[in-house]
Amino acid sequence: MKLYSYYRSSASFRVRIALNLKGVRYTQIPVNLKLGAQLSDDYQSINPQRLLPALETSDGLLTQSFAIMAWLDEKFPERLLVLGDAEQRAKIRALAAILGCDTQPLQNLRVLKYLSSEIGVTEAQRLQWSQHWIRDGLSAFDAQLKEDAYSVGKVASLADICLIPQLYNARRFGIDVASEFKRLAEIECRCLSQEAFQRALPEQQPDYIPD
Ligand SMILES: N[C@@H](CCC(=O)N[C@@H](CS)C(=O)NCC(=O)O)C(=O)O
Structure with a gap:
């Protein structure tokens, strides 16, 4: 999987933790928010909302950290992020x-x-x-x-x-x-x-x- 991420982005940070907890391997594509890389045409074609993170998966490109983490729970349920009764x-x-x-x-x-x-x-x-x-x-x-x-x-x-x-x-x-x-x-x-x-x-x- 490929994670569009920025080291200091807290929504990207959430998804990195989730991926690590699940033991899913991923590579990162840095998007420098400080330099405004999220506003580029290239990134806008990945996420029209111009926000990080975005995750490239076998099911396509996913955005919004909560949607990504819910998808991870559905795909990799061995270590749930939302667990219990x-x-x-x-x-x-x-x-x-x-x-x-x-x-x-x-x-x-x-x-x-x-x-x-x-x-x-x-x-x-x-x-x-x-x-x-x-x-x-x-x-x-x-x-x-x-x-x-x-x-x-x-x-x-x-x-x-x-x-x-x-x-x-x-x-x-x-x-x-x-x-x-x-x-x-x-x-x-x-x-x-x-x-x-x-x-x-x-x-x-x-x-x-x-x-
Ligand atoms: N609700 C979104 C929030 C995403 C978000 O706020 N991303 C920030 C970094 S933490 C961003 O890309 N900001 C770019 C900007 O404000 O231009 C999610 O959870 O993924």
Whole structure:
């Protein structure tokens, strides 16, 4: 499989974790978001929405990280990302949606660019915006956790796959995760003790560029 990805893209990061957890081999085609490569005609012919990730599979080209991860669960059910009984699966999906639907999109590059170029907000206001919505999402996620080893249950799930990239993003935007979200940082440690999560980290990617 071929994954169109960018080391720092949290939606790509989710799919990398999912592929690694399932033991699926893939190669990466880097699309440099900082240079605007997602806006090129070439990439637009792959994903008309001009967003990462996209996954080239035997079933064709797939887009949207949640659709890709649902497809992976259907194709490779030995290691499910949404697992347990119906109640647990609903819980996993709800936590994943807090971050994937209600938090990350608000700090997406195109949203931040629009705030600056079209609305005229300053750099400081942009940071305030990002920090506000990240804290809001992570607090809601945190408030719904039980005393489980992972976000839901004893095994890493779709909820953790969304959490780890969001914590990476939180730090990029200057949030002190260890002190503000202690419980989330503990779950992160547990996830990052697994190779599947480690290999998906931005700094492990072929296109990684140190800040
Ligand atoms: N809902 C989409 C979100 C995808 C997304 O936001 N991708 C970002 C990177 S994490 C992107 O490509 N941004 C490019 C831009 O904003 O121009 C998914 O889950 O795949």
